[in-house]
Amino acid sequence: xxxxxxxxxxxxxxxxxxxxxxxxxxxxxxxxxxxxxxxxxxxxxxxxxxxxxxxxxxxxxxxxxxxxxxxxxxxxxxxxxxxxxxxxxxxxxxxxxxxxxxxxxxxxxxxxxxxxxxxxxxxxxxxxxxxxxxxxxxxxxxxxxxxxxxxxxxxxxxxxxxxxxxxxxxxxxxxxxxxxxxxxxxxxxxxxxxxxxxxxxxxxxxxxxxxxxxxxxxxxxxxxxxxxxxxxxxxxxxxxxxxxxxxxxxxxxxxxxxxxxx
Amino acid sequence: xxxxxxxxxxxxxxxxxxxxxxxxxxxxxxxxxxxxxxxxxxxxxxxxxxxxxxxxxxxxxxxxxxxxxxxxxxxxxxxxxxxxxxxxxxxxxxxxxxxxxxxxxxxxxxxxxxxxxxxxxxxxxxxxxxxxxxxxxxxxxxxxxxxxxxxxxxxxxxxxxxxxxxxxxxxxxxxxxxxxxxxxxxxxxxxxxxxxxxxxxxxxxxxxxxxxxxxxxxxxxxxxxxxxxxxxxxxxxxxxxxxxxxxxxxxxxxxxxxxxxxxxxxxxxxxxxxxxxxxxxxxxxx
Amino acid sequence: xxxxxxxxxxxxxxxxxxxxxxxxxxxxxxxxxxxxxxxxxxxxxxxxxxxxxxxxxxxxxxxxxxxxxxxxxxxxxxxxxxxxxxxxxxxxxxxxxxxxxxxxxxxxxxxxxxxxxxxxxxxxxxxxxxxxxxxxxxxxxxxxxxxxxxxxxxxxxxxxxxxxxxxxxxxxxxxxxxxxxxxxxxxxxxxxxxxxxxxxxxxxxxxxxxxxxxxxxxxxxxxxxxxxxxxxxxxxxxxxxxxxxxxxxxxxxxxxxxxxxxxxxxxxxxxxxxxxxxxxxxxxxxxxxxxxxxxxxxxxxxxxxxxx
Numbered sequence: 001x002x003x004x005x006x007x008x009x010x011x012x013x014x015x016x017x018x019x020x021x022x023x024x025x026x027x028x029x030x031x032x033x034x035x036x037x038x039x040x041x042x043x044x045x046x047x048x049x050x051x052x053x054x055x056x057x058x059x060x061x062x063x064x065x066x067x068x069x070x071x072x073x074x075x076x077x078x079x080x081x082x083x084x085x086x087x088x089x090x091x092x093x094x095x096x097x098x099x100x101x102x103x104x105x106x107x108x109x110x111x112x113x114x115x116x117x118x119x120x121x122x123x124x125x126x127x128x129x130x131x132x133x134x135x136x137x138x139x140x141x142x143x144x145x146x147x148x149x150x151x152x153x154x155x156x157x158x159x160x161x162x163x164x165x166x167x168x169x170x171x172x173x174x175x176x177x178x179x180x181x182x183x184x185x186x187x188x189x190x191x192x193x194x195x196x197x198x199x200x201x202x203x204x205x206x207x208x209x210x211x212x213x214x215x216x217x218x219x220x221x222x223x224x225x226x227x228x229x230x231x232x233x234x235x236x237x238x239x240x241x242x243x244x245x246x247x248x249x250x251x252x253x254x255x256x257x258x259x260x261x262x
Numbered sequence: 263x264x265x266x267x268x269x270x271x272x273x274x275x276x277x278x279x280x281x282x283x284x285x286x287x288x289x290x291x292x293x294x295x296x297x298x299x300x301x302x303x304x305x306x307x308x309x310x311x312x313x314x315x316x317x318x319x320x321x322x323x324x325x326x327x328x329x330x331x332x333x334x335x336x337x338x339x340x341x342x343x344x345x346x347x348x349x350x351x352x353x354x355x356x357x358x359x360x361x362x363x364x365x366x367x368x369x370x371x372x373x374x375x376x377x378x379x380x381x382x383x384x385x386x387x388x389x390x391x392x393x394x395x396x397x398x399x400x401x402x403x404x405x406x407x408x409x410x411x412x413x414x415x416x417x418x419x420x421x422x423x424x425x426x427x428x429x430x431x432x433x434x435x436x437x438x439x440x441x442x443x444x445x446x447x448x449x450x451x452x453x454x455x456x457x458x459x460x461x462x463x464x465x466x467x468x469x470x471x472x473x474x475x476x477x478x479x480x481x482x483x484x485x486x487x488x489x490x491x492x493x494x495x496x497x498x499x500x501x502x503x504x505x506x507x508x509x510x511x512x513x514x515x516x517x518x519x520x521x522x523x524x525x526x527x528x529x530x531x532x533x534x535x536x537x538x539x540x541x542x543x544x545x546x547x548x
Numbered sequence: 549x550x551x552x553x554x555x556x557x558x559x560x561x562x563x564x565x566x567x568x569x570x571x572x573x574x575x576x577x578x579x580x581x582x583x584x585x586x587x588x589x590x591x592x593x594x595x596x597x598x599x600x601x602x603x604x605x606x607x608x609x610x611x612x613x614x615x616x617x618x619x620x621x622x623x624x625x626x627x628x629x630x631x632x633x634x635x636x637x638x639x640x641x642x643x644x645x646x647x648x649x650x651x652x653x654x655x656x657x658x659x660x661x662x663x664x665x666x667x668x669x670x671x672x673x674x675x676x677x678x679x680x681x682x683x684x685x686x687x688x689x690x691x692x693x694x695x696x697x698x699x700x701x702x703x704x705x706x707x708x709x710x711x712x713x714x715x716x717x718x719x720x721x722x723x724x725x726x727x728x729x730x731x732x733x734x735x736x737x738x739x740x741x742x743x744x745x746x747x748x749x750x751x752x753x754x755x756x757x758x759x760x761x762x763x764x765x766x767x768x769x770x771x772x773x774x775x776x777x778x779x780x781x782x783x784x785x786x787x788x789x790x791x792x793x794x795x796x797x798x799x800x801x802x803x804x805x806x807x808x809x810x811x812x813x814x815x816x817x818x819x820x821x822x823x824x825x826x827x828x829x830x831x832x833x834x835x836x837x838x839x840x841x842x843x844x845x846x847x848x849x850x851x852x853x854x855x856x
Contacts, residue, residue, distance in 0.1 A: 048452035049423070063744050083752070090750035103741035106566060107763035117749045151565055157309070167745065186308045186479040191523035191534035198533070213452045220525040220534065243528045257457040258527050259482040283572065 001075065002036035003175055003207050004060065009033045009069035011052070011059050029055040031231035032069070039174070042201065042208040044222030044239065046215050046254060052231040053211045054098075057177040060209070061095055062086055073175070091121045094168035098180035100160035104152035110163055111148040114138065117170035137166040141196060158189035165196065175207045182217060194221055215254045219243055227251045269337070270440060270473050271297040271320070276334035278312075278319055281327065289315040289329070291497035297490075299440065302467060302474040304484035304505070306520065307494035313477045316494070317443045320475075321355045322346075339440070357387040360434040364446040366426035370418040376402075377414035380433055387437035401432040404469075406462055424455035431462065435470070442466075445477040456483065463487060482524050485509060493517045495542065516542045570767075573843040580839030583832035590648055590829050597649035600642075613642035613798060624817070631821040634803075635810060640818050643798040644825050650799040651829070654714055655780040659773055661719025666726030667769060673727070674734025675757050684731070688724045696721045700783065701792050710795050714784055722779070726772045733765040767844035774837035778830040785826065800826050 011030040014023040029052045037043045047053045058064045060071055062078060071079050078089055097103035104113055114134045118125050125133070135145035141162040152160055161181060168176055178197065182190040198221065200206060212218045218225055218239070225242045227235040227250060235248040246252045278290040290312045297303050307313040318324045320336055321343060336343045343354060363369050371379060380398040384391055391397050395414070402410035405428040418426055427447060434442055444463065448456040464487050467474055478484060484491060484505065491508040493501040493516065501514040512518045519542070522535035575581055604611030617637030625632045631640035673684035691699070699721045704713025737743060738761070746760050781800070787793035788801025795802075800822045807819035 048454060058744065061748050063747055087750045090748060093748075095745065095748045097741040097745060099741050103745055105742040105746075105760055105764070108760075116746070116751070120750045153566065154564060164745070167749070171749065187481070188308050188479075188520060188523050188537045191525070192536040194525070194534055195536060215453065216525045216527045219527055220529070220531070253454060255527065257454040259457075259485065 003039045003074060004037040004209070005072040006036070006056070006060065007034050007070040007072070009056065009059060009071065010067045011055050011064060012067040028231045030059065033231075033233050035226055035233065035236065037175075037207055037209060039207055040205055041224065042210055042222045044218035044225040045209060045211045045228060046213060046218045046225060047228035048213050051228045053228050054179055056228075057095065057179045057209060057211050060177060061093055091171045092173050093175045093177070094171060094173040095177045095179060096161070096164050096168050096181045098183055100157045100164065100184055103164050104160055106152055109149050109151060110138070113152070113163060114148070114166045114170050117167065121171050133170075137169055140169070140200075141166045157185050158193060161185065161193050162196065165200070169200065169204070172204075173206070175209070178208055178210045180212050183212060183214070190217070197221065214258075216258050227254065268298065269296050270299045270301070270339065272335070272337040273316075274335045274337070276316070276319065276336065277332040278315055278324065278329055279332055280329050288497050290319065292334070293494070293497070293499045295492050295499065295502060297441070297473050297475065300467070300471045300473055301490065302476060302488045304476045304478060304488035304491045305494060306478055306481055306484060306491060308479055311494040312497040313494045314445055317361070317445050317475060317477050320441075320443065321359050322351060323355070356383070356439075357437045358439055359441045359443060360437060360439040361443045361445065362427070362430045362434050362447050364449050366423060366430045366450070367418065369430055370426055372418050374417070375414065376416050376418070376421075376429055380414075380429070380436055383433045383436035401435055402429070404435065404466070405429070405432045407432070423451050424458060427451065427459055428462065431466070435466070438470075439472055441473045441475060443475045443477070446479070447476075448483060449478070449480075460487060480524070481509070481521055493520065495546070498546070500546070515545055570843040574839055577839045577842070580836050583835040586828060586832040587836060590832075591652075593645055593648045594652045597645045601646070601649060613638060613646050632815070632817040634806065634818055638798075640821055643803060644800075644821055646798045647800040647803060647822065647825060648829075650711075650794060650797055651781045651784065651826075654711070654718070654784050655777045657715040658718040658722065658780055659776065661716065662723040662726065663769055663773065665719070666723030667730050669723070670727040670730025671734050671757055671762070674731040675738055675753070675761070681731075684727070688727055691721060692724045697783070697786065700787065701790075704787075704792060709792060711797070714787060714793060718780060718783060722776060725776075726769070729768050729772065730765055733768060734761060737761045737764055767840075771837060771841045771844065774833055774840060777833045781826060781830060
């Protein structure tokens with residue numbers, strides 16, 4: 001049974017206008033998209049900005065309300081689940097964000113950013129146990145536990161991305177949506193973060209939906225790749241096939257855009 | 263002294279530090295390089311390596327304080343820009359050395375039409391141009407914007423990121439610069455658009471014969487365009503040479519590491535190489 | 549594993565909150581630092597004035613500043629009365645000191661009404677948007693479309709004139725500015741990825757609104773408070789001047805209003821003293837407010853990334 005199943009997902013955003021601000025049209029950000037992800041698998045989702053790939057990630061986690069369609073996680077239909085019903089599921093699915101600056105609250109310490117999840121989902125945990133766990137998580141993502149009382153602005157982009165990963169891991173999830181986690185980073189830092197994500201996947205048997213615009217990165221990390229443009233998935237194949245036998249013209253264009261090896 | 267006709271830009275032992283509450287930060291620590299007219303130099307390094315500070319320093323655009331120009335020379339067309347008066351400096355900025363930056367969306371003024379932003383750049387440096395609109399249209403066409411006359415009435419938000427970067431390039435070209443400094447011009451853009459912009463820069467370089475200084479953290483975009491590469495690490499140039507030599511026979515461990523950490527299509531490597539900064543610092547003897 | 553590499557970028561010796569960096573920048577502004585001292589002195593005077601008032605109140609005696617001396621009416625400044633006396637022979641310095649108390653009481657009590665009101669409505673409007681936003685915009689547009697002096701006067705006729713009227717009146721009118729600012733900040737922060745991250749962890753709307761976003765917009769409250777403080781003082785003066793303000797207590801407005809009638813007699817010290825006392829406090833608050841805005845805002849910009 002697939003861990004995640006997306007069926008005919010549609011997310012439309014209304015365009016408001018006119019004097020009394022009424023709906024004058026809609027943007028079809030995600031237009032009838034279906035796919036499934038098996039446990040332990042990494043599925044890459046490529047497309048350029050505005051293609052709707054980030055919207056899919058957010059709709060899966062119900063950070064956005066889908067217009068139509070169905071998202072099933074571990075057999076449960078979560079499309080219509082209430083906030084209360086969603087809460088236990090939030091423990092199993094998490095997200096790592098693109099922007100290492102905007103995704104950490106500048107007024108919170110690293111300890112409270114990473115520890116928040118435990119306050120919500122592991123209520124029985126006492127202060128000391130929580131501190132130990134935060135320290136362990138920071139060590140796991142390659143940060144020093146003694147930095148847990150620091151604030152996000154004191155860290156570099158790569159370090160912040162590690163903090164974001166620690167936050168996602170704090171709930172012990174099964175599934176993580178990685179929304180362009182390396183796009184804003186230098187290539188050298190990018191490699192370190194990708195390796196970290198792969199290490200964590202092996203260690204915790206994680207399942208990833210890896211969203212990016214760079215096909216080289218997606219092909220490296222993914223088992224299967226979905227190519228998305230203008231709200232639709234135009235090609236889905238294993239990462240070898242995508243590279244060796246691209247079918248859709250848009251996929252071919254994406255491959256052509258990757259700088260050739262020198 | 264070298265013949266100034268042979269050398270467009272000659273940077274010698276440039277040193278720039280930032281003085282903050284925590285003490286001195288050596289952003290640029292004694293670097294030297296030179297560029298011939300029409301040459302493309304890629305300056306490659308990670309964030310914080312001092313590559314952007316070097317680029318900004320060419321026309322003294324690094325605000326001082328907190329920065330301080332501690333020493334060295336920047337000889338551009340035979341004159342040291344570090345010693346120019348503010349008036350002379352203004353004539354160099356924009357007119358002979360122009361810049362394009364990473365974020366086209368924040369570099370363009372959102373409340374003005376494309377037309378007036380390009381027109382301003384033309385009027386500022388080229389008083390002799392009579393038909394400013396026609397010149398603006400020519401520039402936009404040059405950077406590959408179709409229906410330039412129509413697009414001139416657009417506001418920045420009506421254009422995509424790639425189009426905005428093209429407009430930025432048109433503005434930079436408005437004064438026929440002899441050196442175009444492109445600071446991470448494609449980092450904020452999608453891969454497909456990235457390729458188009460790099461293609462455009464290559465084309466312009468051939469057509470206009472201007473020198474380009476390309477600042478980037480990503481080795482993979484420089485192979486096609488650069489004549490020479492300077493690799494920067496912690497304020498120093500650790501490797502400097504012709505593109506093919508640097509890419510195929512890198513000497514410095516840092517260059518090797520930077521080249522190896524790029525994921526390549528179809529490589530099917532299980533793990534990516536990463537950079538051990540501590541090791542490289544040790545190799546640098548600090 | 550490149551854990552060590554990621555950590556090699558040096559961190560400062562001590563953790564730095566955004567507040568501490570802002571405070572360091574604020575101190576660099578010498579004028580503002582001097583003005584902060586002026587405000588501290590005023591606070592000292594205010595506390596002293598409170599003690600004078602409460603001692604007299606608890607002992608049930610006429611407080612010293614209210615003691616009249618008809619033999620020394622409109623006396624010129626002297627060693628005994630530094631700023632002379634008023635038309636009933638009360639010491640002007642003692643009156644001015646009580647004026648500080650009234651000014652602070654009005655500012656703090658009005659703020660106690662308007663800050664929670666403006667903050668909460670602004671936060672709700674900005675965070676929830678849609679009809680909540682529309683309703684709140686409608687509400688503050690209505691409040692804002694009536695000249696505030698008129699609203700305050702009418703409210704004070706309803707709840708009773710004097711201190712109570714002014715405080716409630718200003719509290720119910722002056723929240724609009726804060727509400728607009730907070731709404732704008734919430735609109736901006738709602739889009740940030742850290743909010744999405746908190747939601748993804750299962751944090752409820754109230755938690756996100758108060759625990760996550762509020763600390764990021766708190767500086768707006770501080771700036772607004774320092775910049776509103778002078779407005780409260782000036783409004784009190786105007787209301788007292790119009791005769792609908794404080795009664796039976798020596799506020800600056802009352803003093804100026806009384807003194808203006810005797811200016812033609814050459815009695816300038818009463819008016820001069822009250823005006824100067826007000827002037828320095830208002831000036832100091834404005835300078836500190838501007839410096840706070842400079843110190844707190846750019847720091848936040850560096851913490852902002854590009855929008856996702």
